[in-house]
Amino acid sequence: MDVNTISLSGEWKFSLDPEKAGITGKYYENELTDKIILPGTTDENKKGFKNEKHETERLTREYIYIGYAWYQKEIEISEAWKNKYILLFLERTRISHVWLDDKYIGTQNSICTPHLYELGRIDPGPHRLTIMVDNSELPVPGSHQTSPDTQTNWNGILGRIELTATDPVWINDINAYPDIRGKKVRLKVQIRNETGKKLSGILRLKANSFNSPDSHNVPEVSYNISLENQTTEIDIEYFIGDNMLLWDEYSPSLYRLYAKLSTTGAEKYISLKEITFAMREFSAKGTQFNINGRTVFLRGKTDCCVFPLTGYAPMDLKSWLEIFQIAKSYGINHYRFHTWCPPEACFTAADMLGIFLQVELPYWGPFYEPGEKDYNENAFYYLYSEARAIIKTFANHPSFVMFSAGNELSGSRRAISELIKTLREYDSRLLYSEGSNSFLWDPKIPDESDFWVTMRTAPGDSMVRGSFSHADKPLGHIQAGPPNTRKTYADSISNIPIPVISHEVGQYQSYPNFREIEKYTGVLKPYNLETFRQRAEKAGILDKADDFHKASGKLAVLCYKEEIEAALRTPGFGGIQLLDLQDFPGQGTALVGILDSFMHSKGFVTPEEWREFCSDIVLLACFDKYTYTTGEEFCAEIKVSNYGAGDIDNTVIEWWIGNGQETYFRGFLEVPEIRQGTVDTAGEIKLNLEGVKAPEKLTLNLKFKNSDIKNHYSIWVYPKKTDITIPSEICVSNNTEEAKSLLKEGKTVLFVVDKNTEIDSVEGFFAPDFWCYPMFRKACEDAGKPVAPGTLGILCNNNHPALKEFPCDYYSDWQWWHIITNSRPVILDKAAPGLNPVVQVIDNFDRNHRLGLLFEGRYKKGKVFVCASDLFSIQDKPEARQLLHSILKYMASEEFNPETVLG
Structure with missing residues (x-):
């Protein structure tokens, strides 16, 4: 007979046991009195203790329970199951203990893989199954598998909860090792024999593709086998043949293997088993990754297990396919699971859609060797056994290509290397790494690792990402500037022999979207967001929250584009892992995604716009700066990052430069070949900007002819000569007391804030604040380092007459870089509520300053325009000259008539 299955989903009897008295009190001998629905958690069933605390650094669990929880169900074993071998399958839980009636079956402690209990032969009739789940004594701390910042440390049982019955001889496991060169798959088949007898049998195998337009049926083969022991392991080479279909991100062709075991003696037993596998070879070839002989650039997302409605990852295929x-x-073609392992449905969905997965041990801490002071033998061997369990359970999935020992590990490099070496010997199908960004303060090429996930390749400025916190100085190139599109990480990886992947790229914070609060209808409550909204209201800036959200998001996208393109411009680079495509609602609340915590768009950028710079084939324009004057030459080297399905032959790149209404320049670049796996030059654009009607914002557009592959870049053109003569009626001052005196006299004053001005202000900073202001403020304070400015770009009233001669949008763009980095935005918390800056700097949700970059008002008898950027010190920059010109022209006009009283 085939395996029979009984689902145990539904209502269970239940009891909390916070005092942990149930084992000695023998709860399993008595009927539990409460009820609960499984699969599910105590949180979902509103069991535990109502949480009265409102967290501000993360989402808040509505119900909290840490301790023993008892689950009990009456099961009926039918006569058909008499003499069958019965197993209990719990797909995902915490530490579990199982009793059948009054008999203790055992305990398991994997938090990443199913718990499988062998119940053996059970007499027909009713029986009492009792499971105790403990989430209070987890084997290792510090991972997103159990973190209160993301998944939460729930108690419960998730996914499939089943009893299975099989004949006492059955196929227990099959592992598939594809060999695409030999056009075969090596199968390791494990067969269990619980009869206590020596048996013989026939094992039949057949396979077929099932999700590809091209069908392929592999001929059936059979093998005579001897089953003399309780466990028999057989190695088989199964020839797939010349019609073999390969798996990759473009054609994720899968095979289903059917195995049938029939015993041939007097006792007739049959066992059937199916597995899914694929023919693919994922490898590290030099400094890059390779799939079936083709170079892959990993465009990754770091997944931190953010699922606010449930507090845990979905267990069903449909949800993962949607994600x-x-x-x-x-x-995105790659996922890194930050210190956690997803469930089976996730791997299956990735198999079907061609996503490359990196799984990590649920660990974020130090490894020690025996003899070292803090060596914990139990923890070390738990991590080793957990790694083996993850690999054994999921390595058949073609999407599972990479394994990491954890995040930002420390301790003994040798201990981690030995772990990786041992795991590779256990299973060679995966690429292995000592961890993601391990030993970040002293980065070195990791021993035994096939790839390296890191933020820098050596101490100092050998960076492979553009965003850094003030606690990790020096800062990345986006803030260090000046802005251009030529930055690569070639120097940083020049002596690295294995693929390098940028660790946690981005982390550009945006202002909260308070309208998101209503989405939190599940077990986690957004009291942090509600608190931030209350703070904004108290600070008098809540009316601008929507605009802050949009403007800060536009800047975040701008920075993400540059950081991703810098990686794509780097020849021989391995890939990136964003942090993140979606928000991270913990660790202070890190709103770093272009999608919210629910994977919904925030409205900053469309998928089509994002794919212009984050895709397998990207058109790149490399130029020295974003701002020009008429008569200057604009020169851009056009490159193609081609990590697509094949070479690009005999194509044409169209390009044009215009303002949306008028096209100034147009041309074509004929491209004979761009080889797959390269970043190649397609040509050069060189032109004189004399005929541009400056000042003007222009867009350089690039597009493959007869294709939807395109990209675009903004540039700004200003007059070669700009009149910045100070009109006689305008007084310029950088001294607060002097300016007040002039204003008392009824003068018109341009008040310029520079480094010598005594005024309450913050440091000017172009890029959005890194990750989360409260978290990294504390990190800097603890390290004795200066705290980051903490701002999120600007909100600009671009229709204000003061900016009539300075083309700009409502958000920060590259022409503001020098202006903002040479600024001291003024703190306006005590100013009149009606003061509405022409350009307001957006502060973070924790501090909530009203910050003015450009603003105006009346003081005593006079009129004042405040420019918190020292434009006079950067007059070599055409954008600074132009902004000063625009301000002066406005102040000299009748339009300059501010109403707000400043004091």
Whole structure:
């Protein structure tokens, strides 16, 4: 007979046991009195203790329970199951203990893989199954598998909860090792024999593709086998043949293997088993990754297990297909699971959609060797056994290509290397790494690792990402500037022999979207967001929250584009892992995604716009600066980052430069070949900007002819000569007391804030604040380092007459870089509520300053325009000259008539 299955989903009897008295009190001998629905958690069932605390650094669990929880169900074993071998399958839980009636079956402690209990032969009739789940004594701390910042440390049982019955001889496991060169798959088949007898049998195998337009049926083969022991392991080479279909991100062709075991003696037993596998070879070839002989650039997302409605990852295929389809729409082909392992449905969905997965041990801390002071033998061997369990359970999935020992590990490099070496010997199908960004303060090429996930390749400025916190100085190139599109990480990886992946790229914070609060209808409550909204209201800036959200998000996208393109411009680079495509609602609340915590768009950028710079084939324009004057030459080297399905032959790149209404320049670049796996030059654009009607914002557009592959860049052109003569009626001052005196006299004053001005202000900073202001403020304070400015770009009233001669949008763009980095935005918390800056700097949700970059008002008898950027010190920059010109022209006009009283 085939395996029979009984689902145990539904209502269970239940009891909390916070005092942990149930084992000695023998709860399993008595009927429990409460009820609960499984699969599910105590949180979902509103069991535990109502949480009265409102967290501000993360989402808040409505119900909290940490301790023993008892689950009990009456099961009926039918006569058909008499003499069958019965197993209990719990797909995902915490530490579990199982009793059948009054008999203790055992305990298991994997938090990443199913718990499988062998109940053996059970007499027909009713029986009492009792499971105790303990989430209070987890084997290792510090991971997103159990973190209160993301998944939460729930108690419960998730996914499939089943009893299975099989004949006492059955196929227990099959592992598939594809060999695409030999056009075969090596199968390791494990067969269990619980009869206590020596048996013989026939094992039949057949396979067929099932999700590809091209069908392929592999001929059936059979093998005579001897089953003399309780466990028999057989190695088989199964020839797939010349019609073999390969798996990759473009054609994720899967095979289903059917195995049938029939015993041939007097006792007739039959066992059937199916597995899914694929023919693919994922490898590290030099400094890059390779799939079936083709170079792959990993465009990754770091997944931190953010699922606010449930507090845990979905266990069903439909949900994971939807998640990955959203990610793919933004050009993502790779997922890194930050210190956690997803369930089976996730791997299956990734198999179907061609996503490359990196799984990590649920660990974020130090490894020690025996003899070292803090060595914990139990923890070390738990991590080793957990790694083996993850690999054994999921490595058949073609999407599972990479394994990491954890995040930002420390301790003994040798201990981690030995772990990786041992795991590779256990299973060679995966690429292994000592961890993601391990030993970040002293980065070195990791021993035994096939790839390296890191933020820098050596101490100092050997960076491979553009965003850094003030606690990790020096800062990345986006803030260090000046802005251009030529930055690569070639120097940083020049002596690295294995693929390098940028660790946690981005982390550009945006202002909260308070309208998101209503989405939190599940077990986690957004009291942090509600608190931030209350603070904004108290600070008098809540009316601008929507605009802050949009403007800060536009800047975040701008910075993400540059950081991703810098990686794509780097020849021989391995890939990136964003942090993140979606928000991270913990660790202070890190709103770093272009999608919210629910994987919904924030409205900053469309998937199509994002794919312009985050896709397998990207058109790149490399130029020295964003701001020009008429008569200057604009020169851009056009490159193609081609990590697509193949070479690009005999194509044409169209390009044009215009302002949306008028096209100034147009041309074509004929491209004979761009080889797959390269970043190649397609040509050069060189032109004189003399005929541009400056000042003007222009867009350089690039597009493959007869294709939807395109990209665009903004540039600004200003007059070669700009009149910045100070009109006689305008007084310029950088001294507060002097300016007040002039204003008392009824003068018109341009008040310029520079480094010598005594005024309450913050440091000017172009890029959005890194990750989360409260978290990294504390990190800097603890390290004795200066705290970051903490701002999120600007909100600009671009229709204000003061900016009539300075083309700009409502958000920060590259022409503001020098202006903002040479600024001291003024703190206006005590100013009149009606003061509405022409350009307001957006502060973070924790501090909530009203910050003015450009603003105006009346003081005593006079009129004042405040410019918190020292434009006079950067007059070599055409954008600074032009902004000063625009301000002066406005102040000299009748339009300059501010109403707000400043004091």
